[in-house]
Amino acid sequence: MVAVGPRKLLWRLAEVVDVVPETPRTKSLVLDAPGWEGHRAGQHVDVRLTAEDGYQAQRSYSIASAPEEERLVLTVDRLDDGEVSPYLTDVLTVGDRLELRGPIGGYFVWDAADGGPLVLVAGGSGVVPLMAMIRHRAAVGSDVPTRLLYSSRSYEEIIYREELEDFAARDGSLEAIHTLTRSAPKGWDGYDRRIDARMLSEVAWTPEERPLAFVCGPTPLVEEVGTALVGLGHDPGRVKTERFGATGG
Amino acid sequence: MDELRLDGNAAAGTLGEVFSFEVTTAEYACGGCGKAGTLGGAAVYEVRDLGIIVRCPGCDNALIRVAHNRGRYLVDLRGTKYLATG
Numbered sequence: 001m002v003a004v005g006p007r008k009l010l011w012r013l014a015e016v017v018d019v020v021p022e023t024p025r026t027k028s029l030v031l032d033a034p035g036w037e038g039h040r041a042g043q044h045v046d047v048r049l050t051a052e053d054g055y056q057a058q059r060s061y062s063i064a065s066a067p068e069e070e071r072l073v074l075t076v077d078r079l080d081d082g083e084v085s086p087y088l089t090d091v092l093t094v095g096d097r098l099e100l101r102g103p104i105g106g107y108f109v110w111d112a113a114d115g116g117p118l119v120l121v122a123g124g125s126g127v128v129p130l131m132a133m134i135r136h137r138a139a140v141g142s143d144v145p146t147r148l149l150y151s152s153r154s155y156e157e158i159i160y161r162e163e164l165e166d167f168a169a170r171d172g173s174l175e176a177i178h179t180l181t182r183s184a185p186k187g188w189d190g191y192d193r194r195i196d197a198r199m200l201s202e203v204a205w206t207p208e209e210r211p212l213a214f215v216c217g218p219t220p221l222v223e224e225v226g227t228a229l230v231g232l233g234h235d236p237g238r239v240k241t242e243r244f245g246a247t248g249g
Numbered sequence: 250m251d252e253l254r255l256d257g258n259a260a261a262g263t264l265g266e267v268f269s270f271e272v273t274t275a276e277y278a279c280g281g282c283g284k285a286g287t288l289g290g291a292a293v294y295e296v297r298d299l300g301i302i303v304r305c306p307g308c309d310n311a312l313i314r315v316a317h318n319r320g321r322y323l324v325d326l327r328g329t330k331y332l333a334t335g
Contacts, residue, residue, distance in 0.1 A: 009265055046262035060259040104261045107273035107289030241290055243256040 009101040011048060012036075014072065016096045022075060022159045026125060027089045028064060031072045031098065039063055041136035042109035042129045042214065042242075045074065045102030049084055059084045062128040062216075062242075063103065066135035075159060077125035108214065108242045112137055116144035116212055119204040121195065121225050123151045123217025126244065127159050130214060134174070138167060147175045149203045151195050151221065153182040177203055195221065197228040207233035216242040257288040260301050264288075267315055267322050270334040278330040281310030288332075 018030035044062045051057075065073035078089040092098065110118070110133045118137075120130040127150055137144060152158045164176040179191030179199065191199060205211040213234065215225045222243045230236050257264075257273055264272040273289030284307035291312060292304045300316035305328075314325040326332070 009262060044258070058262075060255070060262065101262060104265065105258050105273045105289065106271045107287055108258050241256070242258045243292075244259075 009046075009104065011099050011101045013097045014100055016092055016094050016098065017071065018094060019092065023157050025078045025089075025157065026075055026159050027078075028073050028075045029088065029092065029098075031074065031100075033072050033100070036072060039067055039072075039103035040106075040109040040111060041067060041132040043103035043105045043132075044129065045072075045100045045104060047074070047084065047088070048099045048101075049087060050099070057083045060104070062132070064128045064131050064135075066132060066139045068136065068139035075125065075128045075131075108216070108240050110136070110212070110214060112140045112142040112144065114212065116146060117205050117209055118144055118146040119211045119213045120146065120148045121150075121200075121204070121213065121215040121217075122148065123195070123221035124153070124157070125159060126215075126217030126221070126242070129216055129242065131160050131163075133214065134164075134167060137174075138171070143171075143173045145173045147177060147203055147205070149177050149179070149195060149199070151179045151181055151217070154180055155183075155185050155188070195225055195228075197231060200225065200228050201232055204229060204232070204234070207235070210235065210238065213239040214242075215239065217244060219243040255293040255295055255301075257291045257293055257303060260293040260295065260303065261289070263295070263301055264303075264313075264315065266317070267324055274334075276333045277312055279305040279307060279310055279312060280328045280330045281305060282308035283330070284308070 014031040014033035016029055017032050020028040022028055044060045046058055046060050048056055048058045061074045061076060064075040076085050076088045079085045122130050168174050168176050179195060181194050184192045213229055215222050222241045226239055226241050229239050261273050275288045277288055278285045284305055292306050293301055295301045302311050303313040305312055310328050312328045316323040
């Protein structure tokens with residue numbers, strides 16, 4: 001028997017109040033969503049587009065904003081062969097409206113009260129739900145020791161780079177560690193390879209410190225990192241994953 | 250056929266159209282290999298406009314199949330030993 005009462009998610013209209021370019025391929029959509037009942041860091045929404053002929057396409061996008069923020073922010077990565085993301089990043093402008101439902105998901109979420117230490121591992125736009133956690137942590141003044149290990153193809157493709165630098169500069173208990181897998185600027189002294197077990201053993205705390213791990217990105221990265229963390233001795237029950245499809249958009 | 254590989258988190262909105270409990274934290278045991286897990290961590294394949302298949306990450310057995318057509322849903326749970334929520 002299911003004791004939980006029904007909570008049907010309804011589609012609602014949100015209005016775009018700002019569009020913020022983050023990298024050459026990603027934009028943040030700042031939304032005004034009347035009646036929005038709040039969310040938890042790590043949750044996502046479904047976005048639905050309807051063409052004039054009635055054809056509908058639906059995708060999930062992680063919420064980038066902290067629960068404490070007034071506006072709902074989605075950060076969207078433009079996939080060239082995608083059906084939905086090129087519209088969201090190239091066509092949508094301030095004043096346009098968008099159909100969405102949410103918040104969705106109770107598994108890949110972190111509340112400051114859950115504690116840590118935290119290890120957040122991201123590939124590409126997989127950083128978005130982790131950024132909601134970092135922003136939530138800052139908004140409530142949490143000092144949970146946190147390390148973000150973030151894999152990007154190049155320096156220019158690091159989403160939220162300046163905001164992460166600002167957070168880390170102001171807060172000694174937050175570290176952002178980058179790895180660049182395709183090209184690195186001259187003089188780059190950080191990691192420059194895909195995330196592997198050795199990198200995780202250097203960054204992801206020790207199993208004895210019992211970190212809470214959140215891993216988000218393309219499916220191969222998530223499976224590699226999840227397997228490596230468990231292989232290093234981390235408790236599988238404290239490793240949470242969220243995968244992106246290999247295709248989609 | 251256009252297939253999107255997702256996970257139980259991304260499919261939670263669609264699964265929520267038929268299940269009234271929080272699906273991402275619901276626990277299952279696979280009817281194939283017996284592995285237990287949380288649906289949020291299971292693999293999901295979405296066949297565009299037809300439905301979704303939730304698969305066991307251990308053995309690829311189809312745990313849950315949901316097909317939708319013209320407002321009707323067909324749910325097949327034969328691959329799941331049990332679902333536990335709450």
